[in-house]
Amino acid sequence: xxxxxxxxxxAVRKRRVYMRKKICRFCxxxxxxxxxxxxxxxxxxxxxxxxxxxxxxxxxxxxxxxxLTTAIKYARHMALLPxxxxxxxxx
Amino acid sequence: xxxxxxxxxxxxxxGMSEDDRSAFGGKLQDIITQSGGQVVLCDPWPxxxxxxxxxxxxxxxxxxxxxxxxxxxxxxxxxxxxxxxQVLKFLTIKHxxxxxxxxxxxxxxxxxxxxxxxxxxxxxxxSPEEEVQS
Ligand SMILES: [Zn+2]
Numbered sequence: 001x002x003x004x005x006x007x008x009x010x011a012v013r014k015r016r017v018y019m020r021k022k023i024c025r026f027c028x029x030x031x032x033x034x035x036x037x038x039x040x041x042x043x044x045x046x047x048x049x050x051x052x053x054x055x056x057x058x059x060x061x062x063x064x065x066x067x068l069t070t071a072i073k074y075a076r077h078m079a080l081l082p083x084x085x086x087x088x089x090x091x
Numbered sequence: 092x093x094x095x096x097x098x099x100x101x102x103x104x105x106g107m108s109e110d111d112r113s114a115f116g117g118k119l120q121d122i123i124t125q126s127g128g129q130v131v132l133c134d135p136w137p138x139x140x141x142x143x144x145x146x147x148x149x150x151x152x153x154x155x156x157x158x159x160x161x162x163x164x165x166x167x168x169x170x171x172x173x174x175x176x177q178v179l180k181f182l183t184i185k186h187x188x189x190x191x192x193x194x195x196x197x198x199x200x201x202x203x204x205x206x207x208x209x210x211x212x213x214x215x216x217x218s219p220e221e222e223v224q225s
Contacts, residue, residue, distance in 0.1 A: 088142065088143065089143065
């Protein structure tokens with residue numbers, strides 16, 4: 001990689017740093033509370049494979065991410081959410 | 092004895108008859124009320140698909156119980172749930188050390204108005220995938 005390329009690369013990367021500041025959905029809307037029984041809402045915070053998405057991706061604040069992970073784990077235990085997509089029931 | 096605020100969600104076998112299900116629910120509620128506790132909510136969900144197979148079952152009946160009970164009674168409820176082989180899964184959560192039935196029921200009444208307004212707002216919430224691109 002030439003020096004030029006490297007510089008071009010960092011320029012691109014730098015631009016990506018200035019992303020729109022994400023706000024936590026649960027802080028923004030106080031009525032929205034995290035409930036392990038609400039699988040529909042929790043699905044926004046897991047990947048296609050069923051893995052919990054990082055707060056960096058979803059923009060959830062640290063405090064709500066903590067309660068979100070517990071909620072997702074409760075939901076998995078109760079078979080409301082899958083542990084992994086490979087166990088998901090097909091129609 | 093001091094009551095604490097609990098919630099129990101349990102999953103029942105799809106082959107169970109409605110009578111059997113409500114009889115078992117009544118049994119649990121009796122345990123709670125006989126110990127001086129109080130049930131504020133008993134919500135049986137309709138037959139629902141499971142996220143994965145549980146004891147080779149793909150569907151089941153969830154029942155949600157919300158109640159105030161003395162702490163020592165939780166062991167009895169857990170034993171009851173564990174001994175019944177028609178119960179596929181269960182989870183008991185403590186909401187708080189204080190149980191105020193009136194406050195809970197009051198909060199419940201105000202919730203339907205809120206939740207009725209929410210489904211409209213839900214679709215416009217941004218899914219994580221969309222957020223990554225922006
Ligand atoms: Zn937050």
